[in-house]
Amino acid sequence: MNREELESLALGERERASRFSCRFLCCAGTPCLSAGGAAVRKALEKAVEGKNGNSSVEVMGTGCVGPCSRGPLVTVVTPGEEEHTYEKVTPQAVPEIVEAHLEKGVEAASVPSTVSRDSSFFTKQQKIVLETSERIDPERLESYVAQGGYSALARALEDMTPEEVCEELVTSGLRGRGGAGYPTGIKWKQVRGAQGERKFVVANGDEGDPGAYMDRTLMESDPHRILEGMAIAAYAVGAEQGFVYVRGEYPLAAERLGKAIRAAERQGLLGDDILGSSFSFRIRIRMGAGAFVCGEETALMASIMGRRGQPVPRPPYPAQRGLWNAPTLINNVETFGSVPPVISRGGDWYSRWGTDKSKGTKIFALAGKVCQTGLIEVPMGITLREIVFDIGGGIPGGGAFKAAQTGGPSGGCIPASHLDTPMDYESLQELGSIIGSGGLIVMDESSCMVDVARFFMEFCMDESCGKCTPCRSGTVQMVRLLEKIKGGRASAHDLEKLEELCELLKATSLCGLGQTAPNPVLSTIRHFRHEYEAHIEDRHCPAGVCSMPH
């Protein structure tokens, strides 16, 4: 396939879609499917059968819409008419919806409740990576191509040198979305400049923070976007082989990525001589086996190479010596997902969003004690208040916001007094937290911060690989100390010991897991020391979560 053929494929698909008088778009992300989305889709297919000649109606699965707790979501698109997105659709409600749209007219029918697109949940978002997610059938390459898919790759291959691609990424100001926030363009340049007969590109889809599902959604919703981003990266750094490392618990993501790879290879968008150029690039999927630490890049590479998933000390960094000692570019899947728009619309365009040092948009998985949970994409620098109260609709039951945990077990909490903090890499770091990969858990007054700290500490203890002493053994002692505090059995001396262990892990652990494991403890101590003291001195849990001796 060459560029013209790509364009005609897009045209053909757009034409095909325009022929339908009515289209039922069923969100096919895991949250909607787990709420019964597959049965709804089946019911829809059955209901439209024989109606209106059938051929002019389409039922298709799409990527994620966003308000996940309201799924299954079905959007009905009728040319020239207002779109309707129905929430919590059941198979029983399907005939009513079909009838309303194909026969009676929407006003006349009593249909289930709809999701308002004018609500601040949608209007406050800025979708760049997820822009087309809810319009794309993740299982059909044509569907992605019709939305402009692979045109960024075509542009890079035909109009740009690899150096120019790297430069465009530098201009965009895009930073790694896996958590560390390393400038993507700089990393690409380093891999490009590294000496090596062969090089590799790896997409890190080993998302593991509790409550976070940005990467899963992206892989499930728009797999071709990741492949395209990787191919552009491979062209820029000079790699011919890529791997997508998918968390073992994400079978649907792996299945859709696998389908996407095969389809792209068939169409000459991956494989040899891509789009008629001399550039070749192949992608293989590697599944994780359930270890959180494999999200750490050196452990991830060990796992790809078939070794025990344990980190090794850096340097050498993967950009110098990675997979099989070859220079390796590792980016998070969301980072790769941000690449096509940067190339097709330009780095300058992308850098219009965000703050001075944190450009573009970030996907967050909004969870916890907030009215509207779900997957959101917002410009960097948006305040936490806007996310929780405008997008999330505030705390359910009129409760008071207490804190939000960002960055999962490597991050920290942001208390109410900092609700107006802009969400960018530097601001959160100053507060003792991190943007992280995008998990955002909202807590109200019913959460005990010592209990929260223990939860994340226990997570780190369970996920410690066991290679280095401080992380392996220190996390266990920290959990014990936190349990002692929770149980009203601790002294002020125990709190000192806990803080000293935090210091030890931060300073001496081998990899990021151990180095950042103390963060939830440190940040809760920093912002909620009075709660720790209440547990220790008064044998009292202010939130009423921990059971105390009498």
Add this chain to the structure above:
Amino acid sequence: MAEVTLTIDNEKVSAREGQNLLQVIREQGIDLPTLCHLDGLSERGGCRLCVVEVEGSSRLAASCVTAVREDMRVTTASDRLLRYRRMLVELLFAERNHVCSVCVMNGNCELQSLATRFGVDHLRYEPLYPRLPTDASHEKYTIDHNRCVLCARCVRVCDEVEGVHTLDIMGRGVSSRIINDLNQPWRASRTCTACGKCVQVCPTGALYIKETLSAHVEKRPDLPRRIVDARKKRVWNS
């Protein structure tokens, strides 16, 4: 090979490019404590006892896996480092059942002597008292997991020097454990050559030769270095 100049504990020192910091520090006569490091084996960087301060870096560097660089300024024994090393040793003691008084290595154990060196007079951390097995199925050797510090010297010597890779680690975190083959009893191992190198390099009493009396065991942790050198030079000096 190119020379680099660096500063270790305020002394100017020259080193060869490619050397790791630990080698250079030890060449200065500084007895930097280690546990997982062993001459002749690949570096693991796991025990973290050899961490040092490198000026300009907020994190500490494990010297065994840190390459020397020009103008590096290194501190090997600040109060903070000594405190951390002591904490690490205490954590190791609390992690398994180290009962020195009844151990075959009493008096010759590297963990025990590290505790003595750092003045560990008691454990500030709650001992975990895990229930761990002892595999005495092998004809000559025993592995007592209660005394293991997971330094993986045995794993590396088995793989890198003996070349059979019978030993490895299973599980993760604090439940990690040394295993034979795919976690078979030692006697049932079809790959083990019974060479005993694992026993010789074990820093504690986790691996020992059967029927040895307590406090009379002397191991040969110099073995890997000697073998590796002898192979290279094709000369064996016993």
Add this chain to the structure above:
Amino acid sequence: MSSTPSGKIRLATVWLSGCSGCHMSFLDLDEQLLELNEHIQLVHGPLVDRKDFPPEVDVVLVEGAVNNEEQKEMAGILREQSRIVVALGDCAVTGNVPAMRNGLPVKNLLESVYPVEGGHEPPGLSSGSEVPRLLPAALPLHAVVPVDVFLPGCPPHARTIGSALKALLKGERVVLEQGMCRFG
């Protein structure tokens, strides 16, 4: 340090779950004991015929791990009534050999030591039997009460005990010589 009318230090020793090896090591001070005797008055311990723990003790040397309810109570009393508590030897310091039973179910343990006929519960399983109730785990002394000085070793060398006592008699902080602070 001096609190008796005679100007002597009131010294007590306590034997919890241990083999008495630490007490033997104390006796190994040999002729130094005579010298010590000038300065101390031994007010309690296995070497003294007195059952209750006396008040106003200056220094108490505690051998052994805290293994049962009676010993736990004793630990509380000796802490209450002594100015300086010394954990003497590995059992008091780390739990040592007595702690090797930790993790085993207490019932199984007692049944194998005290075979009981006819489904009766073994002594030591619950409070009120003629044998003090065994704790779920043998504990180092500092897990039960605050400890001021730790003298590790199995047993601690007589020299270690001697030098610690000398420092305590002078009212100084105990700083063990390099090598004296040793487990095992």
